[in-house]
Amino acid sequence: MSDIKKIKDDYINKLNTENNIDKVNNIKSELFGKNGIVSNEFKKLGSVSVEERKKLASVLNNIKDELQNKISIKIQEIETKEINLNLEKEKIDVTLPERDFEIGKIHPVSQVIDEISSIFSEIGFSVEEGPDVENEYNNFTALNTPDNHPARDMHDTFYLDNNKELLLRTHTSPVQVRTMLKGKPPFKIIAPGRTYRSDSDQTHAPMFHQVEGLHIDKNIHMGHLKGCLNYFIKEFFEVDKIKMRFRPSHFPFTEPSAEVDIGYEIKNGKIVIGEGDKWLEILGCGMVHPSVLKNVKVNPSKYQGYAFGIGIDRLGMLKYGINDLRAFFETDYRWLSHFGFDPLDVPSNYRGLSR
Ligand code: PHE
DSSP states (O other): OHHHHHHHHHHHHHHHHOOOHHHHHHHHHHHHSTTOHHHHHHHHGGGSOHHHHHHHHHHHHHHHHHHHHHHHHHHHHHHHHHHHHHHHHHOOOTTSOOSSOOOOOBOHHHHHHHHHHHHHHHTTOEEOOOOSEEEHHHHTGGGTOOTTOHHHHHTTOOBSSTTSOEEEOSSSTHHHHHHHHHSOSOEEEEEEEEEEOSOOBTTBOSEEEEEEEEEEETTOOHHHHHHHHHHHHHHHHTOSOOOEEEEEEEETTEEEEEEEEEEEEEETTEEEESSSSEEEEEEEEEEEOHHHHHHTTOOTTTOEEEEEEEEHHHHHHHHHTOOOGGGGGSOOHHHHHHHOBOTTOOOBTTTBSOO
8 A cells, every 4th residue: 555655756756857749648558458466456445444545545546646637647748848849840930031043134225215214204205105006097198198109018017807897907006196196285295005917028027116296286396306306316225426317207106207216236246335336227208298287286387296106126226235126025035034134123224224
């Protein structure tokens, strides 16, 4: 009797200092297993008198309860400790910066559009937009290019129906028409966007980008047009001087009309601007034809002005030394990561356009 009490105390002491779950489980079977110490004590009950048995049984039951309690508390203690230890080990510091971070790039065309918008906004132009799918009236007729006009063939138009009423716009000039029809002069807008012609080689793609410019007010003349384009070209290329020429040309919707070329050369397979004897046509321009103004309900004896249409992709080729226009639209990730721009560095006239 005193034996079992002593054994109990020993085991309680042992359990107090034990921290290993396997050892606790061993103790459990040492005490309560088939031949466990406590189990054997219970077996002995059969061989004692009834009186004695009652007393002994109650003592044994108390010892059993105490030990079992102690064991289950100990097991729980150890398990909780283990869980906390694992949580501590697996903790992730979400505030640590990501490693091997692959940042996306801004396509050169988007970059050039942002740069152009920033430059023209400095001198009071706002941005307008028009749809890629146009009607033939806005794309041609309103722009003084009636049916059977030879200029229609020159545009290699993608028509969308057999009646040739819907088409993919061949230039951004229909945005001139849309802008003037919905508002009142003066107008001072640019309209960047996609344009389409059935044409493909090193400097032509079936889908390309233009930015239209339109400035209509009282007493606007060709000098304003030249001044505006001069300012734009220098700002865009971020230089003081650039080789640039105005060539007399023809557009049905402007009179007089001109085309502007930029001088360049190819060095080590890359386009270099400002030198050399090659010319790349980058824009068409002129004074808006009085018939166009009449078509959009603007009185040509009161208001006049200039318009221009700039090839955005070609500007990008010249500025960033890209010698094949088709590469812009091949979605080659290696090309984009080389020629693309930092998405967080938005071009502005103050902070710099392309740096
Ligand atoms: N729309 C003409 C083109 O795409 C360019 C242009 C625009 C010319 C405005 C004159 C005035 O070829």
